[in-house]
Amino acid sequence: MLRPCAYDYIIVGAGSAGCVIAYNLLTRKKGTVLLLEAGGNDNNLFIKAPGGMALVIPKKSWPYVAEPEPYTLNRPMDVLQGRVLGGGSSINGMVYVRGQRSDYDAWEKDFGATGWNGDTMLHYFKKAENNEAMANEYHGNKGQLFVSENRYRHPMSDAFVRAGQQAGYEYIVDHNGARMEGVGFYQTTTHNGERASTARTYLKQVRNDKNLTLELNALVSRVEIENGRATGVTYKVHGKEVTATANQEVIVAAGAIGSAKVLQLSGVGPADVLKRAGVKQKLELPVGKNFHDHLHMSVNATIKEPISLYGEDKGLKALGHGIEWVFSRSGVLTSPILEAFAFIDSTGSGKPDVQFHFLPILDTWDDPDLNQKGRTHGITIKTGHLQPKSRGEVEIRSANPEDLPRIRAAYLEKEEDVQGQIRATKLALKFFEQPALKEHVVEVFNPTCSADDDAAIEEYVRRVSRTVYHPVGTCRIGQDPATSVVDPELRVHGIKGLRVADSSVMPHIPSGNTNAPTIAIAEKASDLICGIKDPLGSQTLSAKPAKPAAKVREAEAELAVK
Numbered sequence: 001m002l003r004p005c006a007y008d009y010i011i012v013g014a015g016s017a018g019c020v021i022a023y024n025l026l027t028r029k030k031g032t033v034l035l036l037e038a039g040g041n042d043n044n045l046f047i048k049a050p051g052g053m054a055l056v057i058p059k060k061s062w063p064y065v066a067e068p069e070p071y072t073l074n075r076p077m078d079v080l081q082g083r084v085l086g087g088g089s090s091i092n093g094m095v096y097v098r099g100q101r102s103d104y105d106a107w108e109k110d111f112g113a114t115g116w117n118g119d120t121m122l123h124y125f126k127k128a129e130n131n132e133a134m135a136n137e138y139h140g141n142k143g144q145l146f147v148s149e150n151r152y153r154h155p156m157s158d159a160f161v162r163a164g165q166q167a168g169y170e171y172i173v174d175h176n177g178a179r180m181e182g183v184g185f186y187q188t189t190t191h192n193g194e195r196a197s198t199a200r201t202y203l204k205q206v207r208n209d210k211n212l213t214l215e216l217n218a219l220v221s222r223v224e225i226e227n228g229r230a231t232g233v234t235y236k237v238h239g240k241e242v243t244a245t246a247n248q249e250v251i252v253a254a255g256a257i258g259s260a261k262v263l264q265l266s267g268v269g270p271a272d273v274l275k276r277a278g279v280k281q282k283l284e285l286p287v288g289k290n291f292h293d294h295l296h297m298s299v300n301a302t303i304k305e306p307i308s309l310y311g312e313d314k315g316l317k318a319l320g321h322g323i324e325w326v327f328s329r330s331g332v333l334t335s336p337i338l339e340a341f342a343f344i345d346s347t348g349s350g351k352p353d354v355q356f357h358f359l360p361i362l363d364t365w366d367d368p369d370l371n372q373k374g375r376t377h378g379i380t381i382k383t384g385h386l387q388p389k390s391r392g393e394v395e396i397r398s399a400n401p402e403d404l405p406r407i408r409a410a411y412l413e414k415e416e417d418v419q420g421q422i423r424a425t426k427l428a429l430k431f432f433e434q435p436a437l438k439e440h441v442v443e444v445f446n447p448t449c450s451a452d453d454d455a456a457i458e459e460y461v462r463r464v465s466r467t468v469y470h471p472v473g474t475c476r477i478g479q480d481p482a483t484s485v486v487d488p489e490l491r492v493h494g495i496k497g498l499r500v501a502d503s504s505v506m507p508h509i510p511s512g513n514t515n516a517p518t519i520a521i522a523e524k525a526s527d528l529i530c531g532i533k534d535p536l537g538s539q540t541l542s543a544k545p546a547k548p549a550a551k552v553r554e555a556e557a558e559l560a561v562k
């Protein structure tokens with residue numbers, strides 16, 4: 001049977017954001033939806049079982065690589081992103097962190113993102129959430145996104161949390177509640193011991209809706225734009241090129257790297273980038289600029305007892321964990337491994353700017369040679385600064401949609417970022433000095449220098465820091481087309497019928513992980529598409545930018561765009 005080629009809405013990318021928007025349009029009966037995803041299906045046990053994450057990431061990702069740059073000692077850096085139904089939410093660490101209310105107030109105040117502030121984001125976090133345990137002013141229980149406490153807790157994670165308290169930090173029960181600074185155990189996007197991606201929550205509810213056409217393994221090559229209006233998209237599926245028409249809107253939700261790429265391939269972007277790639281320019285916008293991301297370093301220690309998770313993924317032990325998970329959805333396979341956290345204010349500003357992820361295992365993901373060096377049982381504090389100032393860019397290399405874009409990440413270009421990472425490393429070393437960890441540790445071997453040797457720590461930071469896969473900002477919200485790509489309603493400046501709605505629209509990265517904020521953005525995007533601009537009443541939505549336009553531009557120029 002021939003498929004129709006005209007739809008009311010076309011969504012590019014079935015990732016964290018795309019699945020949410022598809023669900024909302026379909027359940028609100030807004031018409032037909034074509035959802036296009038370059039990756040394949042997500043019916044994979046290692047996606048479903050939280051502990052299978054490390055095995056699935058390399059197989060279900062776009063192998064994006066940031067170019068070598070002197071600030072990170074000329075290391076090419078993987079910036080993998082999900083290429084599978086559910087996108088990042090199908091391969092990520094499942095850590096559920098919203099960031100801070102002031103992060104979003106700054107979007108409105110400093111970046112001209114009118115209507116995007118702490119109150120509206122809280123509304124959308126709660127709307128999205130179906131929290132297993134918490135029901136209060138910060139948490140929702142009626143949304144699609146399952147959030148729960150970890151079923152499994154490793155004894156070394158307990159030791160880490162005790163060490164944090166010994167170092168003077170408060171035990172935090174709810175890091176998405178009134179107070180974030182302190183130590184505790186993560187809330188996770190899991191349910192019944194399984195991963196809760198947006199494909200396995202939101203999209204699952206509408207997979208059989210007759211108004212949904214889901215095309216997997218469909219690589220979008222461009223949005224068709226005629227006379228200043230998006231009319232549809234062209235994509236390749238099963239070796240054939242197809243053009244589908246959108247009666248209402250095209251919504252690009254291909255992620256911070258993918259969305260910039262799709263817009264540039266469509267002729268929307270900086271003239272020099274498009275000219276070099278051989279793409280005819282249709283509109284000058286700073287697409288691909290303002291790339292930024294979170295970097296972490298793995299601070300590693302060997303431990304005395306053979307109790308870490310080393311070896312649990314092999315032989316009879318792995319079989320035992322598999323059987324336990326299959327029959328009772330319990331045990332280590334329900335754990336996203338990143339079990340415990342610390343959020344720390346390293347400058348005394350009143351706002352936490354450092355995050356630790358604690359792993360009850362040596363982080364061989366970041367250093368695959370660790371075990372070859374005879375180091376087996378150990379623990380890792382992945383530590384990183386949360387408010388980077390450096391800004392890079394994403395640029396297509398050619399007009400071929402199969403080509404991966406060039407990423408100049410500019411990681412650690414700004415001195416403030418290096419100093420932030422140095423403070424983050426020192427704090428991790430301080431945790432290892434606390435009795436609750438010290439009694440277990442044989443040796444902190446990465447880094448080996450003392451916490452007061454700034455020069456050695458700087459060398460370590462530049463040598464080992466890596467992304468934690470939170471790229472954002474390449475199609476950011478703003479008022480001014482010179483410095484932003486979409487307006488506060490996520491409409492691409494100057495083009496009708498075209499929105500971007502995913503992590504790429506964040507003007508500034510939140511102080512935490514990026515999946516929950518992306519899902520909240522997608523919830524708000526769905527409302528905007530349906531004409532709901534002010535979900536809380538006019539108390540939080542100012543008709544004009546919170547600052548006069550000139551002021552906004554000044555702040556934007558200073559803070560966001562190189």
Ligand SMILES: Cc1cc2nc3c(=O)[nH]c(=O)nc-3n(C[C@H](O)[C@H](O)[C@H](O)COP(=O)(O)OP(=O)(O)OC[C@H]3O[C@@H](n4cnc5c(N)ncnc54)[C@H](O)[C@@H]3O)c2cc1C
Nearest residue numbers: 013015016017038087088093094095220255258503513515
């Ligand atoms: C390994 C890893 C671990 C992470 N851990 C965490 C964590 O623990 N907690 C957290 O909060 N965040 C985490 N993140 C970040 C978080 O998952 C992302 O910020 C979030 O998924 C971004 O959502 P998105 O909708 O913007 O993009 P994505 O979820 O990446 O979705 C974009 C989708 O578009 C598709 N696409 C791209 N280009 C095209 C094209 N041309 N044609 C068709 N389809 C296309 C992609 O295949 C993808 O499915 C992690 C990310 C990664 C990669």
